[in-house]
């Protein structure tokens with residue numbers, strides 16, 4: 001049976017205190033992953049700290065070429081945001097392609113990033129757009145945030161507060177989705193940023209990664225044909241009932257070309 005203390009803090013400081021005082025605390029955002037995990041008895045926290053009452057974790061703003069999205073902002077809010085649509089349309093489109101309407105209206109960007117599911121969409125956006133994850137303790141660069149399958153650089157008790165996305169010159173995301181869950185079998189976000197071209201791949205490997213050979217090819221010629229002959233090795237890629245490693249490697253190339261064509265067009 002469930003046996004935990006439920007907390008509904010009204011501020012970030014209260015949430016951090018509740019977590020610090022817990023023997024084995026868990027944060028609750030949209031609950032799309034945490035609740036099924038509890039139901040399956042895969043986790044049994046002593047305390048559940050619900051972030052739903054903290055106004056400062058919600059909302060979207062855009063200023064000086066940066067879009068800031070609060071951790072508790074839902075995928076549906078990002079998809080519908082005029083500010084995101086104007087500054088980074090690829091990000092709004094990515095959010096609108098997550099799961100189904102029920103998932104999008106409850107799931108949050110903070111929960112998605114903290115969970116670091118290998119097939120989740122947002123990690124590709126955070127990495128390709130060179131975003132910065134802000135927490136109640138520090139700022140974490142995208143390149144340092146994702147550390148493995150369901151693993152991140154977050155420390156015990158650390159709470160994501162917002163994600164800062166610099167506006168790219170151009171960007172696009174292409175996903176080959178699982179028809180049942182809509183998670184990415186393979187998803188590729190391509191972005192031309194102030195710091196160069198970045199290509200991030202999700203779904204293919206245990207964790208999101210940058211396709212650096214593709215980045216080099218696109219740096220000189222931002223066109224789908226620049227990727228001719230550039231492949232991603234199947235070694236180390238995921239192989240499961242949905243797709244073999246070889247098929248995923250092939251899909252990375254196909255999705256990357258589609259994303260470049262969409263961004264360039």
Ligand SMILES: Cc1cc2nc3c(=O)[nH]c(=O)nc-3n(C[C@H](O)[C@H](O)[C@H](O)COP(=O)(O)OP(=O)(O)OC[C@H]3O[C@@H](n4cnc5c(N)ncnc54)[C@H](O)[C@@H]3O)c2cc1C
Nearest residue numbers: 029030031032033034099107108110111114121160182183
């Ligand atoms: C049927 C289904 C289909 C889905 N399809 C897709 C899809 O196509 N693409 C996709 O990307 N995702 C998909 N998802 C995932 C979903 O969109 C959610 O993003 C994800 O489940 C977690 O977000 P959440 O807000 O529900 O987090 P929760 O389940 O509440 O939390 C997840 C984890 O993150 C931690 N956490 C939450 N918020 C914070 C925070 N602010 N700081 C630190 N830690 C935190 C929690 O403690 C927990 O460990 C799907 C989910 C379902 C159930």
